[in-house]
Amino acid sequence: MAEKPKRPLSAYMLWLGSAREQIKKENPGIKVTEIAKKGGELWRAMKDKSEWENKAAKMKDEYTKAVQEFERNGGSKDSGRKTKGAKKAPKKSKKPASDDDDESGEESD
Structure with a gap:
């Protein structure tokens, strides 16, 4: 099956x-991170971004059509998607349970 x-x-x-x-x-000699920072400054200062916004809009339209075609051909909507921050089962504490720990929050005498 083709990838999403x-x-x-x-x-x-x-x-x-x-x-x-x-x-x-x-x-x-500029660092990669500095290139991105400088690029951000230049981008914010740009007055006319229409050329790039039009290219991005065209690419988004093509992407939307490609995704629809992918899904029509049996591709799953979730296929290829990485789940960021997926909840994992909580890890068990390595600390051994002791008689002093009272989970009810009440003090024992």
Whole structure:
């Protein structure tokens, strides 16, 4: 069975992909994290983002169609989705139970 289509990139991520080399060129020796920070500053300062927003919208439309096609062909809506923060059974305490611990919260004499 085919894998579920991957989510499309946001307008910012599309733009950053095209601007990354220019940012590196203008800031020799810049760290990866600093590239992202600088990119964020440049993106926020941009007046006209319509080119990137249009590309992102087009990719999202294509993604939506691909997901619908995937689901029509028997793909599960949850297929390929990683469950972040899924609840696991609580771990048992390694601390041995003692007679002093009274779970009712009342003091014993």
